Amino acid sequence: MIMFLIRALIFLASAAVGLIVADWILPGFRIDWSDAWGFLLAIVIFAVLQSVLTPWIASVARRNAPALLGGIGIFSTLIALVIVVLIPGAGLTIGEPYLLTWILAPVIVWLVTALATLLLPMIFIKKKVDERRSGA
Template sequence: MIMFLIRAFIFLLSAAVGLLVADWVLPGFSIDWTHWWGFLLACVIFAVLQSILTPWIASVARRNAPALLGGVGIISTLIALVVVAVLPDMGITIGEPVLLTWLLAPVIVWLVTALATLFLPMIFIKKKVDERRA
């Protein structure tokens, strides 16, 4: 149970980092900080959607279009971004340049989320190992 909670926390944290990097890098991607709770809710919704959509899209692609298997992560990221951007009060908007932002945002969020999911456990596990040694 503890490992499940740690993995859920890491996945939520990686989703937040991915959305923050997209906000910093893309001029058309913005997070409204006046309602900070909207961003937290957007991170939770984004992470839950990612965890549900990725295996589902992978199974659909495996059955119907095996060539799409490599892009499952980006496709699920795009769908999760669409949902989070469309929902009111999430604090995430995608504006001008619309096409460029919609093309780059899923790639950036997917890449940063993948890297964060890879490196964050190393940080937390190293911290736990160091605590147990002390």
């Protein structure tokens, strides 16, 4: 149970990092920083959608279009972003330049989220190992 919670927190943190980096890099990608609850809502909805959509899209692609399996992560990120942007009060908008932002946002968010999901556990594990070594 504790490992599940740790993994969930890491996934939420990685989703937050991905959305924040997209906000920094892309001119049309906007996080409403004045509404902290809205951004928190966007992170939770995005992370839940990602965790549900990725395996579902992968199974559909495996059955119908196996050649598309490599792009499942980016595609599920795009769908999750579309849904989060459509939810009022979620604290996330995508504006001008529309086409460029909609093409680059899923790639950036997916890449940063994947890297953060890989690196964050290493940081926490290293910290725990160091704590146990110093306490022993």
